[in-house]
Amino acid sequence: MLEEETADNIGLSGSKEPPGLIAEILRRVRRPGLIDSNTTSKASSGIPNVDHGPLCSKPMCLDQVLWRFVFSNRLDFSVAKAEEILKYFPKLQTINRAAMNKAKRILTHCRLANSICSPQPSRTHTIHKQVTHFAHFSTFLPAKIHTSINFNAHNQRLFFSSEPESLLDIFSSSDWDKKLDKELEGSNLALTHETVMYILKKLSKDPKKVSTFFKWAVEKNGFEPSPSIYSLVLRIYANKDFLKEFWVAIKEMKEKGYYIDEETYKTIFAMFRGSKMENEATALRHFYERLIKENTMEDIVKEVVDVVKSAEWGEHVESKLGEMKIRVSDNLVLRVFKELRGKGHPVKAFRFFKWVEKSLGFKHNSVTYNGILRILCWEESISEFWNVLEEMKSVGFELDIDTYIKVSRQLQKNKMFEDAVKLYEHMMDSSFKPSFSECNFLLRTIATKNTPDLDLVYRVVKKFEAAGHSFSKNIYDGIHRSLTSLGKFDEAEKIVETMKTAGYEPDNITYSQLVFGLCKLRRFDEASKVLDLMEEQGCIPDIKTWTILIKGHCAANEIDKALFYFAKMMEKSFDPDADLLDVLINGFLSQSRTVGAYTLLVELVQKARLRPWQSTYKNLIQKLLRERKLEEAMELLRLMKKHNYPPFPEPFVEYISKSGSVEDAWEFLMALSVKEYPTVSAYQHVFKSFFDEGRHSEAKDLLYKCPHHIRKHPAVCSLFGSAM
Secondary structure (H helix, E strand, C coil): HHHHHHHCCCCCCCCCCHHHHHHHHHHHCCCCCCCCCCCCHHHHHHHCCCCCCCHHEEEEECCHHHHHHHCCCCHHHHHHHHHHHHHHHHCCCCCCHHHHHHHHHHHHHHHHHHHHCCCCCCCCHHHHHHHHHCCCHHCCCCCCCCCEEEEEECCCCCCCCCCCHHHHHHHCCCCCCHHHHHHCCCCCCCCCCHHHHHHHHHHHEEEEEEEHHHHHHHCCCCCCCCCHHHHHHHHCCHHHHHHHHHHHHHHHHHHHCCCCCCCHHHHHHHHHHCCHHHHHHHHHHHHHHHHHHCCCHHHHHHHHHHHHCCCCCHHHHHHHHHHCCCCCCCCHHHHHHHHHHHCCHHHHHHHHHHHHHCCCCCCCCCCHHHHHHCCCCCCCHHHHHHHHHHHHHHCHHHHHHHHHHHHHHHHHHCCCCCHHHHHHHHCCCCCCCCCHHHHHHHHHHHHHHCCHHHHHHHHHHHHHHHHCCCCHHHHHHHHHHHHHHHHCHHHHHHHHHHHHHHHCCCHHHHHHHHHHHHHHCCCCHHHHHHHHHHHHCCCCCCCHHHHHHHHHHHHHHHHHHHHHHHHHHHHHCCCCCCCHHHCCCCCCHHHHCCHHHHHHHHHHHHCCCCCHHHHHHHHHHHHHHHCCHHHHHHHHHHHHHCCCCCCCCCCHHHHHHHHHCCHHHHHHHHHHHHCCCCCHHHHHHHHHHHHCCCHHHHHHHHHCCCHHHHCCCCCHHHHHHHCC
16 A cells, blocks of 8 residues: 555654545655556545646655645645654655745744634634734734735635745745745735845845845846845855846836945955956946046035034034935935944934934834944943844844944944844844854854953853754854853863764864863863874864964964974974965064064965965065165065065065165166066156155166166156156
């Protein structure tokens, strides 16, 4: 019997056989190709009369099965049957936890919707109790999400919820079909700025799905994207496979009077350059420059910003703004905010935010609230930040996920960890919960403090756990990192034991954190023994673990011991990388062993074919020139050129103009360019520096050594004037 075979396959043999419908569903999920008209009919199995289409010929995900029940005309019947299916989920060994949770979340939507539309009270719960019973679903009806559950009075047909996770499930599905598309078309979902931003951010690694969702939201749902939405979409589309969508989005922005803000432009320009897409980078630059020039709002924004910056906020500033007859809009407000970002102006941005509302009658929305919050995340304006966030919440708007990430990063960069944790707690209580990676990033940043605040660590972890998440290896690492940094090794060991019990074995990250903590307390012998322990446990130390051990010794000025471990690492056939080289160079320089640092770098470049960081080159060149070692510095300049780094002329020009010879200047110019001769501007720079130091004769002598096209160039001639 087919049902018995299915039961055996899923580990139910010997137990009560699943009912006919359940066995049928299990076959559809586990055993593709076994269902046909000769085996089982829809009518006999009790399956609702829905079109399963091609899904009968391939494995069907459990959440897809539940969606088919959701689409049925008999919702009460569907929910009951779906609940029966879920009872058998734990028995299915091959169904992963993500699919199970996804299916359960769909069922939660179904239960709630069923209780709302049912003409009869539930036998066990009132609607109120039904909603409060699902604690993890408490944000189903937030103030501004406008969750839409639409039913046809005749057949109680469920469409969709605009609760963000539901839409995310739909658009992240790899099995998009026409039936689902039709259901979405008739759903009349009320999308908000926050919801769209959340889904775009979650789908950002898959531009194709972003395109599907964005087109549906704009063309079929009627959603009106804000400039910040377009900025995110452009960043997602900025790759060679989605250039058509990229330029279409830019065209739409221009038609709507929006512009590309400077931050977005620089980010995308760098992405194009990094991907060797020079034509696109050039086209974007030309478009951006033309857009700024042609945009009539640019002059108005500049005038407003000049007035706001001109004096402390008061009646005088408000009076001058009032005289300008500003036609306020979301776009204008956002652009003024962006011109006032950074230290020194956030409070003025807040005053402007309040002024346009009070004096011009402008009604702020989700876009402008999120815009001002991006500006206020500084120490000087943090009280205004929290006031705006509370006000925003009270009028039914929420912080969007893109704003959260940017604000959180800025708070962490500003070392405002208390506020960063408080904001994380706020978001975890909202409908737009940050990803696991954001939790990991926050924990890692807190641990970088010289003395990490364990209370903040535990607050983050507690909020993460309260959201129903189980601890991942990264979360355990985040706790362990802070404990080892504080020297609380006993507590750190307990975390490791708990982690092992949860099924996560210590790895290089775990041991490296222990090495770091021991080195921080200068317990170097114990730190080095950790590497021996790792090998005994079968966890071979990687380059990062060795780097942490060596860096710990360098930080304590134990350079010779650091070199000992460096040699030991090389004996184990590890090749050094640019990060480790930078650590060693800085160690040498901290003890004024500049020549030793130079020798080490050159040797590793020549023998290990290492490519140092550009910053390592620059740092060492400056140190060499301060010690009047021009020849060594020049050799590093040549190596930089071989490694395709841009020229670094500033310290050389300064040194040569003050104490170098004409030959030094000529040698420098020849080392500066990959071409036969450097640019005219490079010659000008050296000539001008000689003149500034009053060394006119050296400038003339250098001029005579230059090729004809340089001597006769108008820019050079103007420098020498009558001396020519």
